Amino acid sequence: xxxxxxxxxxxxxxxxxxxxxxxxxxxxxxxxxxxxxxxxxxxxxxxxxxxxxxxxxxxxxxxxxxxxxxxxxxxxxxxxxxxxxxxxxxxxxxxxxxxxxxxxxxxxxxxxxxxxxxxxxxxxxxxxxxxxxxxxxxxxxxxxxxxxxxxxxxxxxxxxxxxxxxxxxxxxxxxxxxxxxxxxxxxxxxxxxxxxxxxxxxxxxxxxxxxxxxxxxxxxxxxxxxxxxxxxxxxxxxxxxxxxxxxxxxxxxxxxxxxxxxxxxxxxxxxxxxxx
Numbered sequence: 414x415x416x417x418x419x420x421x422x423x424x425x426x427x428x429x430x431x432x433x434x435x436x437x438x439x440x441x442x443x444x445x446x447x448x449x450x451x452x453x454x455x456x457x458x459x460x461x462x463x464x465x466x467x468x469x470x471x472x473x474x475x476x477x478x479x480x481x482x483x484x485x486x487x488x489x490x491x492x493x494x495x496x497x498x499x500x501x502x503x504x505x506x507x508x509x510x511x512x513x514x515x516x517x518x519x520x521x522x523x524x525x526x527x528x529x530x531x532x533x534x535x536x537x538x539x540x541x542x543x544x545x546x547x548x549x550x551x552x553x554x555x556x557x558x559x560x561x562x563x564x565x566x567x568x569x570x571x572x573x574x575x576x577x578x579x580x581x582x583x584x585x586x587x588x589x590x591x592x593x594x595x596x597x598x599x600x601x602x603x604x605x606x607x608x609x610x611x612x613x614x615x616x617x618x619x620x621x622x623x624x625x626x627x628x629x630x631x632x633x634x635x636x637x638x639x640x641x642x643x644x645x646x647x648x649x650x651x652x653x654x655x656x657x658x659x660x661x662x663x664x665x666x667x668x669x670x671x672x673x674x675x676x677x678x679x680x681x682x683x684x685x686x687x688x689x
Contacts, residue, residue, distance in 0.1 A: 415453040415484040416444055419475055421494045422459040433457050440488055443519070453484040476505065479514045491520040492534065493541035502538040503531065560645045560668040567645070571619040572677050573638065580638070580674040587677045589616055593633055594678045598685045604630040640683035641676035644669045 418440035422433045437455050444452045456471040478484065487509065489495045495518065496502045506516050506525045515526040523533050560566060564578040572586040589611070596602045596610070604627035611625045618625060637644050645668040649661045661667065676683075 414450055414486060416450045416486045416488060417453045417475060417478070417484040418444070418455045418488040419472065419495065420455065420457045420489065421469070421472075422457050433459065436490065439490075443488065450486075454478070476508070479509055479512055482512075485514055487514060487516045489516065489518055491541075492518050492523070492537040493544065496538070496541070498545075499535065499538040499542045502534060502541075506531075506534060557646075557668060561670075563643070563670060563673060565643065565645075569619075570636075570638070571633065573674075580643075582675055582677060586619065590633060590639055590677050593630055594639070594682050594686055597630075597634060598682055598689065603627075604634070634686045637683075638674075639677045640680045641672050641674055642670065643673035 418436075420433065420436040420440075422436070436457070440455055441452065444450045454475075456475040458469040458471045475487070479487070492502060495516070496505070509516055510525055515524055517524045518534075518537070521533075521537050523530055523537065525531070525534065556566060559578075565575050565580055566578070567575060569575045569583075570586075572583055572590040573580045574583050575581075593607055593611075596607045597604070602610075607630050608625035608627050612623060615623065616625070617623060618629065633639070646661055646665055647667070648658045649665050650658050
């Protein structure tokens with residue numbers, strides 16, 4: 414029988430026990446110990462979450478190969494390596510079972526073609542999912558504490574480079590930002606006019622393009638970072654299973670630090686822009 418193996422590889426370099434090399438060696442030796450087995454392929458996803466299979470390319474390729482009848486058994490070390498989402502675990506093992514493909518969770522002692530496998534799998538899968546929830550909570554708590562200490566979790570933007578969690582002024586971008594505020598407040602120009610003037614003058618956007626839009630100008634004018642303040646957690650990930658980001662409309666408290674970094678425009682100019 415042709416046998417496949419699946420491993421989800423940790424990004425923690427200290428986690429040698431779960432490295433791809435060690436897991437690959439483990440599966441090769443395990444399969445070699447069975448004369449009636451032949452290794453088909455070892456599928457591995459590196460540095461991706463276990464709570465969703467959406468971005469796990471090797472996992473999805475393994476499922477497609479299973480549908481093509483390439484192997485009759487999948488080996489994986491434990492339920493948490495297969496998936497930390499109980500619904501995914503049950504759904505995919507059922508799909509595989511209908512294809513006649515079993516999944517053997519070696520460390521957990523579960524084989525999905527056995528009669529009581531789904532009950533045991535549900536228990537182990539629930540434990541794996543709960544551990545994922547706790548990990549997510551610990552990570553979010555740690556990030557919030559670092560935000561409160563002034564560490565920037567955002568990316569670079571027009572006028573600022575984010576390096577090592579700190580904001581540093583980018584002189585070229587900063588000059589464009591100042592022009593935008595001055596044109597808007599003192600020259601009384603609208604955002605569409607400002608966008609056109611920047612485009613005609615050949616100024617590059619943060620992304621390196623030449624197309625300036627009035628919505629881009631509005632975002633710059635509203636951004637508190639340009640007067641030296643920092644508001645973080647503007648987007649949040651409310652569901653640890655889907656990892657989908659959404660705008661924070663008060664579901665979680667913002668982390669706000671006044672005079673956090675060197676401003677590009679004065680607070681007075683920024684406040685005038687906000688009044689407008």
